[in-house]
Amino acid sequence: MKQSPVPARRMIWLVLGHVAWAAGFVALYAGLSIGCEYGWHVMELAGGVSVQRAMLIVLFLATLAATSVIAFLSWRRWSAARTKTAAAAPAPFLEWASFISSLTAVAAAIVSLAPSFVLTTCY
Amino acid sequence: MNREPERLNPIALHRQLAAIWDSGKGLQRLGAVNHTVLGKRFMVTAFVFFAIGGVLAMLIRAQLATPHSAFMDAATYNQIFTMHGTVMMFLFAIPMLEGAAIYFLPKMLGARDLAFPRLTALGYWCYLFGGTIIIVAMLAGVAPDSGWFMYTPLSSRPFSPGVNADVWLLGITFVEISAVCAAIEITVSILKLRAPGMSLDKMPIFGWYMLVTALMMIFGFPPLILASILLEVERAFDFPFFDPTRGGDSLLWAHLFWLFGHPEVYIIFLPAAGAVSMILPVLARNPLMGYRAIIVALIAMAFLSFGIWVHHMFTLGIPHLALAFFSAASALVAIPTGIQIFAWIATLAHGRPRFEIPMLYIFGFLVVFVAGGLTGVMLAMVPFNWQAHDTHFVVAHLHYVLVGGFVFPMLAAAYYWLPQVTGRLPVFKLSIPAFWLIFIGFNMTFFMMHITGLRGMPRRVFTYPADIGWDWLNLLSSVGGFILTMGFALFVIDVVLQLRFGKPFRRNPWGAGTLEWAQPTPPPSYNFASLPTVDRRADTLDAGRMGAELAGGRGYLGFARNGWMETLAVDMTTGRPEHVVLLPNNSMLPLWTSLAIGGFVLSLLFQFYLFSLVPLALVLVLALSWTRTTGQRADRGPIPIGRGEMAPTHYEISGAPSWWGMVFTLFANGTLFASLLFGALFLWAVAPNWPPPSTGEIGLVAPVLVLLAFALAAGTNHLAVAANRRGGSPLLWLALCAAAHLTAVIVLVWCIRNVVPDPTSHAYAAVCFILLAYAALHSSLGAVFAFYGFERFRQGYVSAVRSLDLRIGSLWHDYTAGTGAIAVILVVLMPALVAMGAWQQ
Numbered sequence: 001m002k003q004s005p006v007p008a009r010r011m012i013w014l015v016l017g018h019v020a021w022a023a024g025f026v027a028l029y030a031g032l033s034i035g036c037e038y039g040w041h042v043m044e045l046a047g048g049v050s051v052q053r054a055m056l057i058v059l060f061l062a063t064l065a066a067t068s069v070i071a072f073l074s075w076r077r078w079s080a081a082r083t084k085t086a087a088a089a090p091a092p093f094l095e096w097a098s099f100i101s102s103l104t105a106v107a108a109a110i111v112s113l114a115p116s117f118v119l120t121t122c123y
Numbered sequence: 124m125n126r127e128p129e130r131l132n133p134i135a136l137h138r139q140l141a142a143i144w145d146s147g148k149g150l151q152r153l154g155a156v157n158h159t160v161l162g163k164r165f166m167v168t169a170f171v172f173f174a175i176g177g178v179l180a181m182l183i184r185a186q187l188a189t190p191h192s193a194f195m196d197a198a199t200y201n202q203i204f205t206m207h208g209t210v211m212m213f214l215f216a217i218p219m220l221e222g223a224a225i226y227f228l229p230k231m232l233g234a235r236d237l238a239f240p241r242l243t244a245l246g247y248w249c250y251l252f253g254g255t256i257i258i259v260a261m262l263a264g265v266a267p268d269s270g271w272f273m274y275t276p277l278s279s280r281p282f283s284p285g286v287n288a289d290v291w292l293l294g295i296t297f298v299e300i301s302a303v304c305a306a307i308e309i310t311v312s313i314l315k316l317r318a319p320g321m322s323l324d325k326m327p328i329f330g331w332y333m334l335v336t337a338l339m340m341i342f343g344f345p346p347l348i349l350a351s352i353l354l355e356v357e358r359a360f361d362f363p364f365f366d367p368t369r370g371g372d373s374l375l376w377a378h379l380f381w382l383f384g385h386p387e388v389y390i391i392f393l394p395a396a397g398a399v400s401m402i403l404p405v406l407a408r409n410p411l412m413g414y415r416a417i418i419v420a421l422i423a424m425a426f427l428s429f430g431i432w433v434h435h436m437f438t439l440g441i442p443h444l445a446l447a448f449f450s451a452a453s454a455l456v457a458i459p460t461g462i463q464i465f466a467w468i469a470t471l472a473h474g475r476p477r478f479e480i481p482m483l484y485i486f487g488f489l490v491v492f493v494a495g496g497l498t499g500v501m502l503a504m505v506p507f508n509w510q511a512h513d514t515h516f517v518v519a520h521l522h523y524v525l526v527g528g529f530v531f532p533m534l535a536a537a538y539y540w541l542p543q544v545t546g547r548l549p550v551f552k553l554s555i556p557a558f559w560l561i562f563i564g565f566n567m568t569f570f571m572m573h574i575t576g577l578r579g580m581p582r583r584v585f586t587y588p589a590d591i592g593w594d595w596l597n598l599l600s601s602v603g604g605f606i607l608t609m610g611f612a613l614f615v616i617d618v619v620l621q622l623r624f625g626k627p628f629r630r631n632p633w634g635a636g637t638l639e640w641a642q643p644t645p646p647p648s649y650n651f652a653s654l655p656t657v658d659r660r661a662d663t664l665d666a667g668r669m670g671a672e673l674a675g676g677r678g679y680l681g682f683a684r685n686g687w688m689e690t691l692a693v694d695m696t697t698g699r700p701e702h703v704v705l706l707p708n709n710s711m712l713p714l715w716t717s718l719a720i721g722g723f724v725l726s727l728l729f730q731f732y733l734f735s736l737v738p739l740a741l742v743l744v745l746a747l748s749w750t751r752t753t754g755q756r757a758d759r760g761p762i763p764i765g766r767g768e769m770a771p772t773h774y775e776i777s778g779a780p781s782w783w784g785m786v787f788t789l790f791a792n793g794t795l796f797a798s799l800l801f802g803a804l805f806l807w808a809v810a811p812n813w814p815p816p817s818t819g820e821i822g823l824v825a826p827v828l829v830l831l832a833f834a835l836a837a838g839t840n841h842l843a844v845a846a847n848r849r850g851g852s853p854l855l856w857l858a859l860c861a862a863a864h865l866t867a868v869i870v871l872v873w874c875i876r877n878v879v880p881d882p883t884s885h886a887y888a889a890v891c892f893i894l895l896a897y898a899a900l901h902s903s904l905g906a907v908f909a910f911y912g913f914e915r916f917r918q919g920y921v922s923a924v925r926s927l928d929l930r931i932g933s934l935w936h937d938y939t940a941g942t943g944a945i946a947v948i949l950v951v952l953m954p955a956l957v958a959m960g961a962w963q964q
Contacts, residue, residue, distance in 0.1 A: 006696040008314075008778075011323075018426035025430050025452070029445055034808045036442050038960075056444075090696055093324035097419050104423045104459075111455055112430065115447035122442045 005088035013077065013098035017070045017105030021112075024063025028113055031055050036122035056116040060109075067109045071102035127763035128682040133674050136652050139683035144235070144648035146709055154711040156240035157648050161247050162226025163544070168247075169219035172254055176210035179203050181608060184568070188601035190589040200585035201268035202287070206261050208271030209291065212387070213298050214254045216529055220394040221246070221305040223536065224333045226544075228309065230639035230646060231327045233318025233655045235680075235690040238311040238780040240706055241713050241749060246304035248717030253297030256724065260290040267291035270583060272384060273354070275365040275376040280358045286728065292355045293724045299348050300720070306340035307787045309333055311780050315692045315704075318638065319679055321657040322698040327637050328411055328418075328662065332397025335421045339390050339428070341787055345795035347383035350376055353802070353893070359730070362882050362889035364802070370886035372810035375802055377439060381432035382798065389428040391525060393421065395532035396463055399485055401662070402539045403467050405635045406482050409474025410663055413466035420459035427456040437508045446505045453503030460496060464489070479633075480554045484535035487562045488527055495523025498573070513583075516576025522569045534561070534614065541618065542632050546644040547625025553617035560610030567603025571596040630670055636663045641670040653681030653765065654691055657698070679765040691764060692773060692780060703764060704773045704780060707752055716745040747911065754920035754928070774925045782927060785934045796942045799897065803890045803949065807956055815887035817880045818954040825874050826947045829898070832867035833940040836860050836905055840936045843912065843929055850923045853916055857929075860936065861909035864902045867943065871899040874950075887957065891950045898943035905939045908932040 032052070035041060041052035078095035131139065146155035155161065182203050186194045195203065225243055229236055237243055260266050267287050269278040278288040313334045317326065353364045354376065363369035365376050404411040411417070433441060433449040467489075476482065498520040502508050511517060542548050575596045580587060587593055631640040638661060642650060653676045655669055676682065679700065680689050688706040693699055722738030754774060761769035773779040807813065839860040843853030875895050882892040908931075915921050915928040 004694045004697055004699065006322075006694075008695040010696065014422055015426070018422065022426055022430060025448065029433075029448060030804075030808075032442055032445055033805075037808050088697060090322040090324035093415065094696065097415060097422075100416075100419045101422050104419065105426075108423070108427065108430075108452070108455055112448050112451040115444060115451065119444045119447050121444045 006091045006094065010091070010094055010098075013070075013074055014094065014101055016098070017067050017074070017102030018108070020066040020070055021063065021105040021109050024059060024066065024109060024113065028056060028059045028063070028116065031059055032121060041122045050121070052121050053116075056121070060113045060116045063109050063113060064106070067102065067106045071099065071106050074099040074102040127765065128684050130676055130682065133652065133676065136676050136681065136683070137647065137674075140649040140652060141647060143683055143686055143688055143708075146648065151709065153714055154244075154709040156236075156244045156707065156709055156713070158225050158229055158237045158240065158243060159646055159648060159650070161240075161243045162222050162224075164247055165218050165222025165225055165250070168251060168254070169215050169222055172210050172214035172258075173219070175258060176207055176215055177608060177611065179207040179210065181604060183207060184601040184604035186585060187587075187597050189598065190587050190594050192586055195585060197585045198268065201583075202261065202264075202266040204583055205267045205270055205291075206257070209257065209267060209295070210254075211525075212271060212391075213295055214250075214257070216391045216525070217302055217387075218250050218298075219533065220336070220391065220529075221302065221309075223394060223398070223533075224309050224337075225305065227540070227639060228312060228330065228333060229316065229690075230543075230642060230650055231329055231637055231661070232313065232316060233321060233638045233651065233657065233661075234312065234316040235650045235654070236316075236688070236706055237308050238316055238704070239308050239784060240688075241710055242304050242308050242784075244710075244713035245717055246301040246308070248714050249304070249720060250298050250301035252717055252721040253294050253301070253724070256297065256721075256728070257290055257294040260287070260294070265290060272380050273376075274380075275354065275373045278354065278376075279365060280361075289355065289358060289728055292351045292358070293728050296348055296351045296355075297720065297724050299344055299351075302340055303344055303348075303791055306337040306344070307784055307791070309337040310341065310787050311783045313337070314695045315701075315778075315780050315783060316690060317693050317698055318655045318657045318661075319691060319693055319700045320698050321661055321693070323696055324415075325657055325660050325698065328400045328414060329394075329397040331418050331421060332393050332400065335425050336390055336393045336397075339386050339393075339425050341791045342794050343383050343386035343390060343429070345383075345791050346379045346798040349795050349798045349802070350379035350383075353379075355727070356889075356893075359727070359732070360883070362892070363886050364806075364889055366886070367811050369884065370806060370810055370812045370815055371889075372806055372886075374436075374439060374809065375805055377436050378432070378805065379798060379802065381435045382429070385432040385435060386425075386428045388524065389424060392528040393424070395488075395529045395536075398536040398539075399467065399488060399532050400463070401637065402481050402535055403485055404470050404474070404662065405539075405633050406479055406485075407471045407474030407476045408634075409470055410636075410660070411466065412469040412473060413462070414660070417463055417466050420462040424456060424459040427452055427459070431456060431503075434503055434508070437505055438512045443505075450503055450505050450508075454500055457496060457500050464493065479538075480549075480558075481535040481539040483555065483558045484531050484538065487558065488531035488535065491523055491527030491531060491562075491565065493527075495520055495525075495527045499524060511576060513581055514576035515572040515580045515582060518582055519569045519572035519576060522565075522572075526565060526569075531561075534558075537614075537618070539633070540639075541621060542625075542628065543639055543642075543644055543646070545622055545625060546627055547621055548628050548632055549617065549621045550624055550626055551617065551620050553613050553620065557610050557613035557617055560606055560613060562610075564603050564605070564607030564610050568600050568607055569603075571600040571603070575600075631666045636666060637661060638664065638666065638669070641666040641673060643670070643674065651678065652676055653678030655679075656766075679768075681765050691770070700764060700768060700770055702770050702773050702776045702779070703762060707749075710749075710752070712745060712749055716742060716749075719745055743907070747907075750911070750915075754915065755925065756919040758922055758924045774927055777930070779927050782931055782934070785931045789934060789938045792938070793942070796897065796945075799893065800945070800949065803894065803953075806886050806890060807953075807960060810886060812885075813887070813960060814957045815880070815885035817884070818887065818957055819878050819880045819891070820954075821874060821878045821951055823951070825870050825878070826951050829867050829870050829874075829947050830944055832863045832870065833902070833943045836863035836867065836902070836909070837933075837936040837940040839863060840909065840912075840929070840933050844926060844933055847916070847921060847926050847929055848923055853921075853929060854913060857909050857913040857916070861906045861913070864906035864909060864936075864939075867902040868899050868906070871895050871902065871947075875899070879950075887953065891953060894946040894950050898939075898946045901935075901939040901943060905936050908935045 035052040078099040081095040363371040431453040719741040726735035843856035880888040
């Protein structure tokens, strides 16, 4: 049987950004809960920053980095697909949708997880 | 064999196909597996449950119409409101959307049926029997009474000692089997069983909506199934998962429930929105605007909806920063919802709308749903939520969202598609007064609840004092409720009149451009005499022209061959024809299997735990007997599919629907397992009364032995597949695979009996018990899979080309090895985690 010109695995890119967001979201929530339980918020790391806050910021930045990298790679794939005149349907659609979907994941990461920087953690 | 069958005239072709695909008469109908029959059964049954739920709502409104009402006592009221929520959510909304998807998807996608027709039938019977158990319990006065979300400890044995909570836990889990079956079936069908040429970007938008919904069900339902199992085990055997005095935590139930419960709202809304996205462009005479933007919005919505489960738990003592995460995500989800609403408005604005009856109900949907969405954003804000939590404001909000977002679109869909289902057009105009009664009655009922809620009236109280400003609002609500009911009664009368006196028509009365209107109406059992080719977006087709061509057999598979029920599977992305799927014919096995499952559920309900093994064994035997009519004993090679093309049967290719079915089954199972891991770690991190009195000493010998057995089982099955591919015999490897699984089971059972502390003593021990039991159960089934592969090869169903049975087994063995290893390693590490937790504190 001939290989598909648009393998099914390309569909994964539609959700990859959001999978990264969801993983970061769960990690932050779990980290926060565990930290609050074990008092990491009252353990100072340096310069008045608690272990809890540092951990949350690292997790937030990691989520942002992951979603951004996925968005960048999706953009490159989309750019390649739209310049290729003979790209088989639905490759251009899939790459466009993957790119926009990844962008929404970046936005979701910023809006939903940025409170890690400022809000009190365990009260 | 490999010559294309002779082309017949349309009438002869219809007769031959009908003889193969029809569901028979009389008692034979019980063995129907056809999606048209089962889709209608689902929808009619769901509507019956809707009527039951509606009567319960009337009882609630009768009770609350006046203060100090003596109509019902508190205990009865608890049963009534619990049953109202349970019936509407689990027995009406989800099955109705499943029924609509089961009925319409193959027609819209250009297929003859869904991927697993017998699974559809099994799902229907499980739904019917599960729902019946719950309703019978209500009639017997032992209905669930802890609220539709069954919070512990209220639903735990000490506070709900009767059988009421067990009815919910067992009955709903029975119904959930149906939902997960349907979700897997819908996912695989959308991805594989489309008309040739229908690439993903040409799929009708309802297909996208249902694909996203079905995937959400696959990942959303398992947490609830797990929670129900854990609570039932706690109630039956005293394993303290939710008992804080022994290391459990009620909050775990709330987490697991809402991990299901919030996505559930979108699972209900999205198919209805999909129906709107199909209907509105036709009546606006303009293709759907923003097709691609809607697809991205759906994906975003699906993920965000999972990330906001805690917004139902804002008052349960969760850290404020976490509340901020969930509050922000809850507000965010309004954006993809808004994108859809703007796409519909743009479609209307750029079209020439016809204000037909379905449009009236869409108008109702837009008004009511947008209002519900706005109160949803209000409730997403933590400070407001704390004020309004558990008041009638929330009741108003959820009804605006669910009735606005599901019932109004479904009524629009009913009026739009009834001609397709019945072959008749309405002759009376009862639909218009019905709409206004429903619209006015609904708003009168539920708008008042915003005010009573803001005035502090709590939910789930069976009475309230006079003279605090709630009485006249409640009276108006109750009057509105009865007006709403009159509207629904008029709707039912209207539908009956349409069925009885409706005007027959030929085809496509709305001038729609989708494939379900390219069929004769009412549709034949085989849907299309030949399968269409789609070369543009599948909502802009010329249904009239295509209908005549397809009926004449001028598409793919325009013939009847060997009495086979054939449909085409395509490449997932491009829609290129890939293989012929040979579907199983009518069978009573789904009915018998669901009866056996029902026997198992009832045995547990009546606490005949030992006896429950009998129906359980019967389920296994029946499940294995499903395979007796599938498979082929010889390699056929590619066969003609029409239009001069050839394709192999699904037994001879690598990505058959059943292989994908197992993949998605394992996704669902994996989500259940992940929820179990979450539960274990949650209890370790958060629950009170840790560390446990004893952690037991599992040592390293037994775990290493189990891990080796898992690795051996997975590895030997891969070797069996490889040997088979080379034309050799896989029997030795399969026997070794079964032996490895049985070894793992023996060691795991030994660990459970001898190493794990008494599981009733502490949640730690209960969690270890369940983790090991999960691994043992999967390994037992792994042995069955290995034995099954052995037998299939011996009987000639497996060859180097036909290796589907072995490859499906491989998926199971790999999954078992992976999850089993994680479970065992976690049990080994648990004492260290406990020690770490004790040190930290």
